[in-house]
Amino acid sequence: MLNVKDIISTLQMVREENLDLRTVTVGINLTDCVSDDINTFKRKIYDKITRTAGQLVTTCNRIERRYGIEVANKRISVSPIGVVAAPFNAEQMVEIALTLDKAANELGIDFIGGFSALVEKGMSNGDRALIDAIPQALTESQRVCSSVNVASTRAGLNMDAIIRMGQVIKQAADLTADADGLAAAKLVVFANIPQDVPFMAGAYLGIGEADAVVSVGVSGPGVVKAALERAIAEEEHMDLSRAADVIKQTAARLTRAGELVGREVANILQLPFGIVDLSLAPTPNRNDSVGEIFEAIGLPAIGSPGSTAFLAMLNDAVKKGGAFASSHVGGLSGAFIPVCEDLTIAESAANGTLSLQKLEAMTAVCSVGLDMVALPGDTSAEMLSAIIADEMAIGVINKKTTAARLIPAPGKKAGDHVVFGGLLGEGPVMAVNMGNQENRFVRLGGRIPAPIQSLVN
Amino acid sequence: MNKVLISVLGNDQPGILATVATVINQRQGNIENLSQTLLHTVFGALLLVDIPKQETPESLQQALQEASASMGLNITVHPWHEQIADWHQNKPETQPYIISAIGPDRQGLVAEVASQLFKHGVNISNLQAIFKGGKNPMENVMVFEIDVPRATNMDELREALAEIAKRLDLEISVQHRKIFESVSTILT
Known part of the structure; x- marks a missing residue:
């Protein structure tokens, strides 16, 4: 017999606190294509993707009904195309992106990730062609990410690649000027990218992974917020030690739900189960915001002093x-702070509580980085590269993943509003200090060496 | 030895089990199994008891009633022959589900849901309700734990329940029990 209180608390998580399985992501290895x-x-990758994940959507729908939990997105991640499509040129890389898009469309899935390159130490021909193709590929396709x-703790920062990515982001945004630079919202630059992320836009299937694998991304910032609010209202001796405990317990429960569904989908698809990625990934809706958790714990708003300390505690x-809760937790696992995808963070950025500088500081202790940050359209490619370099350095030195998903919105200036739609949301354009000036530091190129692993201070 | 099934109902108060168990013990009976529950302040218990050959259900009932006269209990002793119901004897392979009906209490809710479940060959293994009144729907919840045989068509069952939900203006959901176990039970 189950305790009726437990049943009600689970129902509440699903019904009122926006517990959902953000994504079931099937990773598909394309090296044999x-x-x-x-x-x-093109034929081989199309066939392998549609064959391997042919039943993904129907299976997820079935599981969704069985457990009464929404699977918000169904996604595919593939081997890095820069590696498996190494012989091809940039034009052909665009064709490959469109083939991935077609396969995604055929399967009825939401996103396909893996139009990717790993260039932290150097760039091969395939990587170069892929990177050249990114602006057009993301403009012409719908679902490709x-x-x-460009950097890792073991390799340091590839500044040549970072210079190139500033230009690519700029081009991608300009090609989709009528949609506030939407193509750039489907592109992430990483340091220390994990091989098994189920979340977009960073999902790809690492070279060390199996032929096909099912991973799950669980979210639920609303559940964490509600749990903290309840504890603060009901418990007499509430302090931050207890708050950390409440967050841990809630995270464990969310992870359990994800693991149950992931294993069942994997079982039905007859694929191995990979990992659960428990990330507080917000959507642009009330009660589904990471920023709201900051308010629940007593900060005036996300971005105010104290935000970095609380984020560090939350993420941990x-x-x-x-x-x-699970033996196989992977991906990014932690708290995301994407500006445009989170209603409260977007509000804080719009009213000036959260500056780009504070946001950067917070990324040192969050699970990803500068995520979904709209910047003025006149931000130079060089300054974009400089912002990326700063963000990558934080990851490299701290032995963690960091990322930059920057959207220089064409024609927009600081304080304007941009709209990307759907999960990508909307928000303000954030000011960049000296954003349109030149930056001779970045232009020097080369590599910033990998950091020393001793003398830690 | 013979077996009897004793039911005890009444207002909850200290001493009910002490009184009942003492009488059984004095009369050389042995409690084999028991289950007790509280519905708000109402006490209810079922006891399966081995009694000696010379004892009869009638005399045991009388002794229990006399001993508990001041407590205002309703005690009945039934003769019991171990017969297992057909459902339990030939139990089909089932999957455990939880039905939750969220919203204010409606007359006929249990009857309607239970009838549909019966019609679809489903057994109710437990039924719990919280009706605190007020506007918060989560404080007005009825939870059915059910066993669904493989032969039951889940889609038809869901449709039938959705129809009831619509008519009674309730939210009814049907979810596999495993999701509740996974989320609630972290330490096993």
């Missing part, structure tokens, strides 16, 4: 709860 003939390669890893407690 390699060919130096573009048509053969792209990521480029989420990881601890997740790691306890």
